Amino acid sequence: MNSPANRQRRRFARRSKAMRRVSGGLALLFALITAGFLYSALAPQAGTAVAAEDDPVAIAAGQQLYNNSCITCHGANLQGVQGRGPSLIGVGQAATYFQVSTGRMPAADNGAQMPRKEPFFNEEETNQLSAFVQTFGGGPQVPSGSLRNDAEIARGAELYRLNCASCHNFTGKGGALSQGKYAPALDEATDSQIYAAMLSGPENMPKFGDGQLTPDDKKAIISYVQNAKATVDPGGYGLGGFGPVSEGLFAFLVGMGLIVGVTLWMGARA
């Protein structure tokens, strides 16, 4: 039975057994790799925005900026300093973004209210600071993407008149509050700054959380505000946007003045 043919067959059988093992292993490897690729291709991306906020480099950079410009009044652990500045724990990205991007922070001095001014930090630094503050107790965040809801602009106007117009005036021109404080004009406010202000309630402005005004409501309000600002004034000049008072005074003084002037001129010529 030990014929070469038989030996050959045995060797072949042994080889085929080894080959089967190897090919099985290869197939398993291939399947695993494919599954891995498929998983990474099909699995939902874990929000890039969150990844950026958790970006340790940005947070470290934000901490550096904080230590240079904010620590004097807000404290080493954002706990605030008595008589200088409030705690920033839990105020979140929205408040930081609003205060820094409008130039209100860092403050020049402690007055009745922080005025809007040229921002000290650029967009990237503002985001780094926001990411750093966000790590202390979280807090509200301005969503990414479009902050407009042009389809519901009329409802936005209604919500604006109910919730915002009492202080900011119905065309967003602002107005006075008590003891030197004021509701600022919305002329320069961007979409994300308005959104951040509603979320965080800067200074004496009440907060408008998502339970009170849904993100859609907020976007509708922003659409209205930006639309009201961009609206063409039929006479070429808005006269402060105060409506019938200033317009009526102008019409009376200028109109009456013209009529009186023309009458006098006609009398002088007759």
Added chain:
Amino acid sequence: MSGGENVVVPSDEELAKMSTEDLARLGARLDGVELVEYGERYVPGSPADKAAERSVSKWFLLTAISAVAFIGFFIWWPHEYETVESGRQWIFALYNPLIGLFMGLTLYCFGVGVIAAAKRLTPHEVAVQQRHIGMSAEVDRRTLGAELADTGAKAGIKRRGLLKSSMGVAGLGLGVVAIVPVLGGFIKNPWAKGDESDLWVTAWRPTGDKKVRLVSIDGTPLRPQDLSAGSMETVFPGVPGGAKASDSAVMLIRLRPNDQVTPRRGQAGFEFGDYYAYSKICTHVGCPVSLYEQQTGRILCPCHQSQFNVYDGAFPVFGPATRPLPQLPIALDDEGYFIAVSDFIEPVGPGFWESGQGRTT
């Protein structure tokens, strides 16, 4: 002394033969006006005459053209609202100025045309009229005064007492008739419903056992988790027509957790946690007090700058208001929504004579 006394009045036959110009001169002379120069301004048909006509007609033609333009713009210019994004809003914005401009031009050109016609086409004349200086002559004044006095004396007004008093009563009646329709609408009896008077009751009053929910402007009932700390929402009674009830608007304020609050005497427990509900109607003259400052806890009224301190029972701290904002007692119902436990315990809005006395029962 009006002149013309020494003018000979022509007979009817003579009048019938007179030309229009002669009649016009006669009329002036009868009024004491002497026409020294009178006639056409220009020789009829001369170039100057035609130029004058053209310069006047120009204005009337402009009037007609602007009137047509006004009608054209009124009908065909796009008057439908255009959004900012469309890029055509300036076209829509020009609608009012354009029709105003052309209506104004129409009236202006017509006015200038009338003045130009008076100056350039009416006859050239130099007229002299004798005028007296000072008051009328003694005889005129005395005779006119005597005429009036004598009529009165002959009618016996002085001695007729009944006539005088009846005329006085008539005058009074006429005055009342003129005032009543205007004044009548203002006079109402606020106590016609007694203790149910609208001055005492608002839409927050529970009907039977059913307490009224606090709802937002769109009718959504509110739960404690809806508002962030340091926020304010205007809420209305959750009954039909509640959002339109002018005395029932309420500010639902959520204070920050560490805010120290001194409630009004006898009103502790009207709040729910950090939630406080105050009437939105100013106690001065009833403006909406909605300028809530969430850090200082002040509510500012935009009309006369009254300020109310939320941390101190909404008592006024500045301005003309004298009474605190009424507080609405709130709680949660079985489903976890805010309800008003009862109506306000005092009248809302501006004070009135009986407002401090409370209900009789």
